[in-house]
Amino acid sequence: MGLRRGKGLQEEYNNSGKSLLVKKYLGAVAFNNITRLAFGKRFVNSEGLMDEQGQEFKAIVSNGLKLGASLAMAEHIPWLRWLFPLEEEAFAKHGARRDRLTRAIMEEHTLARQKSGGAKQHFVDALLTLQDQYDLSEDTIIGLLWDMITAGMDTTAISVEWAMAELIKNPRVQEKAQEELDRVIGYQRVLTESDFSNLPYLQSVAKEALRLHPPTPLMLPHRANSNVKVGGYDIPKGSNVHVNVWAVARDAAVWESPTEFQPERFLEVDVDMKGHDFRLLPFGAGRRVCPGAQLGINLVTSMLGHLLHHFSWAPPNGLKPEEIDMSENPGLVTYMRTPLQAVPTPRLPTHLYKRVAVDM
Template sequence: MDLLINCILWLVFTLVWVMALSFVSRGRHKQLPPGPRPYPVIGNLLELGAKPHKSLAKLAKIHGPIMSLRLGQVTTVVVSSPSMAKAILQNNDLSFCDRMVPEAILSLPFPHHEFSLAWLPVSTMWKNLRKISNMHIFTSQKLDANQELRRKKIKDLLAHVEDNFRAGKAIDVGQAAFNTSLNLLSNTIFSIDLVNPNEREFKDTVSGILEEVGKPNLSDHFPLLKKFDLQGIKRRITVYSAKMLEVFDRLVDQRLKHRQEHGCSISTECKDILDTLLNIIQDKSVEIETKHLKHFFADLFIAGNDTTSSTMEWAMAELLHNPEALLKAKLELEQTVGKCKPIEESDITRLPYLQAVVKETLRLHPAVPLLLPRKATKDVAIAGFTVPKGAQVFVNVWAIGRDESTWDNPHTFIPERFLGSNADFKGQNFELIPFGAGRRICPGLPLAIRMLHLMLGSLINSFDWKLDNHNMDMEDKFGLTVQKAEPLHAVPVAI
């Protein structure tokens, strides 16, 4: 009898304890933003689908502009409106400026995340890399000094198009834009072209890295699975990353050897960014070491090239899909610059319709649709809810760009909506933040914008264009950046 009573008392105690824990847990969860009910163990993982930016946008229509999900064991908060984005990226920037580094990056056999401008927390190292970017690469003064280099690269692009025109071949627009942007950056940094006009290997390497980092990874959601690499992501991204870093290591070593052979540790004439950085390392004006350079370059080449070429491809696709907009852009260029004449960077401010086309493309097709994931460094109150310390935070700029409460006909390509508008993409207008905002806004924005206008304007001012086939697929493919599911192949036609 005593045993039976003890068992009953134990069961009652256990039941009361479980109910108490459940009550406390529910009390805590009431502070979280609303969201879909999670399944046991897996949480809301199944609701992400193949295109998380679109799935999360649909969920936001049900649960609101700030919502919470449980992705495996990770609490995740997603914001999908300009006001909520401002709350994260501006009002509480200091609390959300650190990154949630994906396992694909953490699992690399070399500590890329410890030297990466993209993935470092806001720290002394991050501030040093940011200072170098802002002072020695992307300032207006530096960019103005390199205008001739951009002229040459645009001329090379048009020569490549001309060769294909004479051969009656279609252009892979994204590939051509990628190689142009890549060689511009490689000449700025190393004073060499890294690829020839038809080469795909470097783009495939960059695309491979972005795809592996961007795809849902079980190891991110279930830490116990990290050592197993069940999806093979660690294996594949290690191959891609090693191939890229080897290129940068070789170029840095060659330059160091050249400087040693000429008996100069510090170059008095800096012919490119690499010389500048090596001088900084030698005179110790900024705390950075030679071993950091390849990681810094990897960030520049991955972020700078893929996002620019992707946006360029989407812009051309939208113009070919909307011939009236293409005609307006061509007419503006003809009247302002002159048909088939080279476009100068000083012309861009006199081309409001071309600027509107670029803005509209960035609204509909932000290259990084969820931006890079952020991490809450403490509990933060937003809109009456609590974003808990350690939570992963996504800003769905794809959803913000298609928000029906902000934009008329949000799914339609209408460049005219930006004519006479002050809306810009430099981080102050939160309805249009394809480059992010706050202290972690993309440092390469000034160069990207110059190149987008120059490439797009030059291609449509120098040639007419028609599709390689009459059916153009406008679907996208998700990764860390969003690409066209089917690459755009367009045939250049003489004007």
Template sequence: MDVLQNLLILPLFSFIFFIIFLHKWWSTPQKNLPPSPRKLPIIGNLHQLGQYPHRSLHYLSEHYGPLMLLHFGRVPILVISSADAAREIMKNQDSIFSNRPKLSIPDRLIYGSKDVAFSPYGNYWREMRSICVIQLLSNKRVQFYRHVREQETSIMIEKIRQMGSSSLVVNLSDMFISITNDIICRVALGRKYGEHGKFKKFLEEFMQLLGEYSVGDYIPCLGWIDWVSGLNGKVERVAKLFDEFLEGVIEEHSKQRKRGVDLDFVDILLDFQRENEGSSLADDDAIKAIILDMFAAGTDTTSSVLEWTKAELIKNPKALKVLQDEVREVAKEKEEITEDDIDKMHYLKAVIKESLRLHSPLPTLVPRQSTQDTKVLGYDIAAGTQVVINVWAIARDPSFWENPTKFHPERFLDTNIDFRGFNFELIPFGAGRRGCPGMAFGLAISELVLAKLVRKFNFGLANGEREEDLDMSEVKGLTVHRKFPLLVAIQHTC
């Protein structure tokens, strides 16, 4: 009898548990996830990232839509490829998506992500951003350093004049790196360090490493690959070199204790540190991290903007001629162009907008991370999802831009569309809380350099190369540069 009862009870309990499971399954709301390509075990969609992520992600978005969910290992990645989706992330739900994921390479290079670009969203980040915006990058401060920009650009013109008279070929890519580096060094550190080739090499390695993906961030069990590949060794070496350099800079400034108004960024930060003992700047590592941000944003991205803009102008001689005519008309017989003249150069500003549209310095920006479960355009997005905003793809959206791959500055002459974070069709510097605070400073350099160059010189490609055949290939990294240096033949004009 007991055996018979047990035989009856077991199916009964199984049936009850099955009913409970069905009830729970039916009562649990099913997630409406964004479209997603098929993923592989362990690695997810990492194999689809490609050498140029902005291009690979653009290709995938054409098949799966402007809101697409990938998985890099175990980490969910939301890819944004439309202005509407970007507006939702960077404006409507900006507070939810203003966090940064913890990435091991920036964390080791920038003192535990104590900078503004990579630090997590919170009180520390608010204080650091406030210090940068108010103390270092306010409009007043940007204007204060205009004499540095004007002096260094004049020095650049004289160097090119001398090189053009003694050589058939001038490397403009190197020239753009030198001018931006010299300006940032004077403004941030008080003097130029660009004459030391090692410094430029360290900075180049630093930016390349920031653009690398660490396997261990997404697949912890495969983190050993970063050691075997040599990636971790490079990160440690570059971090040590920059720390030693910046330690020396801070020690030198601490001994000098400059007074008055002629202060560089390190002076300003050290003064703030002394006057605000309880601030986050009490730690010298925070000062070093902010200075590294200035170099990353000021030198690398600005030189990239100059390089791509000049390449597009050479490739499109009609646009170059229009720009030269405008600059020379505004400058007239003046010995030097000043920043006051730039405001009258509307075509120059259109040229830079068009260059930024086609060649965003950071084509996928720095990734964000959601802090809570939410919905984006009807799709369920889980807390902890990383967000990649493909501004390169957004700026090539044919539903908004006519002939999106064509360099056509005239498209900006009769429109109010700008890149300052209000028009989400054009957001090369990001938008919202995480928008780039150094945008105005970098643009001031770019505009002045280009205006002086096109006024003083006519350009042609070296070795008889035709403009239409100019190679526009890219090299991978956090900031996208030209794969090949921009070599030109220069003719002095005035």
């Protein structure tokens, strides 16, 4: 896979003290990561220009989130449903548009496999290769692909933006994470996934960011398939249930100093965040736990590691760290109300910022 290791940031930061919109770069990285994992495709060229298929892809994702938000409002506030009618025609058009693009990409992979005589290690190829063995319909494959895409793209960028805001607001934590990166990786190479196990503090930073700022604060809705009692409350069969993981992660009865960004807490106590410890549930739990939980953790850890290893980060000129706006924009996913602006300072030799080409 072709990997652009900080090159865009380096190019834009040739002028000292330049403030950058962090969200812009995080969104691009998350988009490239997910599309390359799912489809083995890079829709953005070395100049940063997105091709026509990539633009269509992003438009479909954006439209899907918009339609999903209107559906959630209609589903979960019944007495306001008349204000949010379900746009069945719009949903049908969106589905057809999504399926048309996905089938075109699937056909490209089928032809490539027939020509090469084997399948590459991309998610779409894995699904197509196992289609007959597990009786997977084309619709099922398309659904699985888009579950991965919609669950992993925006949420990853959101989580890393919150983490970077906390790191800039807490210079002590940023410096401690960089000291660990410098000790383990040094200044002559870049971070790889095999380094994660030797970077416990970086992993704790990612975990603490997901605790304080879960990208889906109420998780995805669950529906009770029988009458149950939870915490003394009766939940009738068919009820839609949301779990407020944001509140659980900030509960003073569960966490010491719950509103403070303290990654050290996870060095002292090992807390699982893949559904086994109910104090921390950014990916849900049980049979409906996010199937891409480990992928999400790895992407967040990798993005944070590269950003901290390659650059030191400070607030824009004239702004003190404690003045960074940490308020949230309400919605299905929790964006920063004020997108993060930051000033990066390169830390590594110039050659480590160059594009590294790897076969996809």
